[in-house]
Amino acid sequence: MDTDEIRVGTLLKRLTDNTVWRVICIINKTCRMINTESKGLEFLDMTYSDIKEALILCQMTFIEDKDSFVFDVSLLSSQKTEEFNRKRGFLRYIDANYGPTYTQLKAKVSKPEYFEALKTFGISRSSAQRLVVKWLQSGFQEISILNPKSYNASNHKPYKYKEKPGRKNCDVQGILVDDKCIEAFEYGLKLLKRQRLITIRDCFAMLSAEYYSVNEGDRIVLLPIDQRPTERQFRNYIDRILSYEDRRKIKTSNEEFRNNERVIFSTPTIEAYHPGFIVEGDALEVDLMLVSSIDQTKVVGRPILYMMIDLYSHCIVAFSVSFENNSMIGLSSLMINLFEPKAKFLEKHGVVNFNLDLWPSNFIPGEIRCDRGSDWKSKEFENVCRELGINLSYEPGATGSMKGSIEQSFRLFHQTFRTELENKGYIQKRYDSNHKETACLTIEEVIKLTTLFVAFHNGQYSKKFRLTPDMMRSRVVKTPVSIWNYGVNRFGRQITVPESKVPEVMYKLMIDDTAAITREGVHYKGLYYLPFGDKRLTERIQLAVVNAKRRNTNGELLNSLAIKKDPRLIDYLYYRTDDGKVMQLLLNNSKSGSYRGMSWNEYNEYYRYEKRMDKEGEAKSLQRIVERQQGVKNIVDSIKKVTEEPSSKNMRENRRIEKNLINTQNAIADKIPDIHPPLTENAAPELPSSKTEEPVICKKEDNKTDVPISPLLSDDVPDFFLK
Secondary structure (H helix, E strand, O other), rough: OOHHHHOOOOEEEEEEOOOEEEEEEEEEEEEEEEEEOOOOOOOOEEHHHHHHHHOOOOOEEEEEOOOOOOOOHHHHOOOHHHHHHHHHHHHHHHHHOOOOOHHHHHOOOOOOHHHHHHHOOOOOOHHHHHHHHHHHHHHOHHHHHHHHOOHHHHHHHHOOOOOOOOOOOOOOOOOOHHHHHHHHHHHHEEEEEEEEOHHHHHHHHOOOOOOOHHEEOEEEOOOOHHHOOOOHHHHHHHHHHHOHHHHHHHOHHHHHHHHHHHOOOOHHHHHOOOOOOOOEEEEOOOOOEEEOOOOOOOOOOOOOEEEEEEEEOEEEEEEEEEOOOOHHHHHHHHHHHHOOHHHHHHHOOOOOOOOHHHHOEEEEOOOEEEOOOOOOOOOHHHHHHHHOOOOEEEOOOOOOHHHHHHOOOOOHHHHHHOOOOOOOOOOOOOOOOHHHHOOOHHHHHHHHHHHHHHHHHHHHOOOOOOOOOHHOOOOOOOHHHHHHHHHHHOOOOOOOOOHHHHHHHHHOOOOEEEEEOOOEEEOOOOEEEHHHHHHHHHHHHHHHOOOOEOOOHHHOOOEEEEEEEEEOOOOOOEOOOEEEEEEEEEHHHHHHHHOOOOOHHHHHHHHHHHHHHHHHHHHHHHHHHHHHHHHHHHHHHOOOOOOOOOOOOHHHHHHHHHHHHHHHOOHHHHHHHHHHHHHHOOOOOOOOOOOOOOOOOOOOOOOOOOOOOOHHHHHOOHHHHHO
């Protein structure tokens, strides 16, 4: 079916949440739909283009309307007929006043005419709500007014068996399926739906213990076999209730069932009009344990392989190998490999005897199809695709078959090398896999292996490729590179990236951000950068203080600078001048610290640690301020003035006396007591002179006040100390 076949009353199933929607009106190619499973008015508006895209992506599908009935009103009783006419009149009033969108019916505004109509037709507010919802969900069928029991014979009471159905057994077992037995089976069915790993036998055992058992002390004993149902009866009940689709969804999930059981009428290749028009990208954690390239005695784990494959020809056009999982670094490395000259790449990694014709690359794809990983769906990668003019298409979640080409390539990658790498660190899905003990490959060797796989894959013959009659006439071989060359000669290819344009493309692959212009240079995340050869930026740095908080005519801060950064290295930042020239900023190592040579991920660890340390330091600093204030207050509050107003006379003499007193208290002799014994009343220090004099010992008198002895340096002793 196509979107041209959408009419009022059409049913659409949204596969993302398994909800069914019915079209109730179409205005300006916009369809208003109502949820047929909701108890309220739940509307959804979608344009024709949105519905078409959802149908292509298998996010929505048409379903057949099985609830359409034909009935004769004359067969109803007089009471039912009167009720039918009354409710039908109310629905016609709703249609005339609130149709065709019925938006005002859902709006939380005052509706006095609506409540007046309820009184006129004698319908309660809750009944009117249910009536309108059922009417819209049925596609405006008037049969929705009636109770289903009035016209549907299948809703009558089930047949009551008097004897246990089925063939007679040699021994008596099982019971007649009654209401209690149905209740027990429903209990077992809930257990089956609730847990994915539970079996039907486990559910039957649990329902038997719940409904058909007795407690004997601390032990549960089941009733005799002729007093409880059999497992076959329970399985027959499940088979009647659950379909194959329901049982598969219970044991897996809705998404996995849709991925594994969906019909396949075509291939994605039909949407690729020429080579490079649509590519698929994905990441794989390789089943291989690696060692460090610096110290091969240390295991570093599994590498991450990013790969991109062309849908038209199935050629691998780019790859990258790193330890970056779900990272923009690994993804941007994949894009760099797509654009960079392959001869330089092979020379860098020491790959020789490689036929460059087997690796078509160096173009800007029209569309990239990928999953919903955090790297592919990141804002940074979306900005890169927007600047390069690439459409980004996300496949539905849990549907790996929607990008089967790249998934198949990953499977072939493991199959290609697993025999040779069995004792070289290859991870086997076995309990005795010794991949850590046998690991010996480095990441550089994995890059060489992947390069070899690219040449093997792109030149490998496959009988599953479908060739057109024109390909047959052109003698196209069933290899990816042969199909690529045919498509380039027949239909052309995507925009190529010449070597002169590579720097411009590489600039667009970097991450956008904003830095600040300060007196110290360009400031970004605690680092300072210096410009080279840009007089305009140098002038802005000199005027940073003057331009603080000032804005230009566009409302942008004058001290703000749009920059780009390479997440692999913090040494440089990049920006564009007003005339479009790309300029470089160099890290000022003397101002920023010894961080040169780090990646941004590595530096961010130090940056976050410094921020966390600053917060902890601020908390401790506040505590120290409080303690300082309390200590000052304790000292100041304990001071008592000797007089009301201290005298300032003889200040110089008083200061000299006080100074000498403080100096005496800080004498070095007190700091090294082990050299000279301390002076006491019973022992005097030895003098270097030959004459010994008895020291004068001043004895304290109880009735006299103590007078401090000041070691004055001059002979002018105040009278105060001579008393």
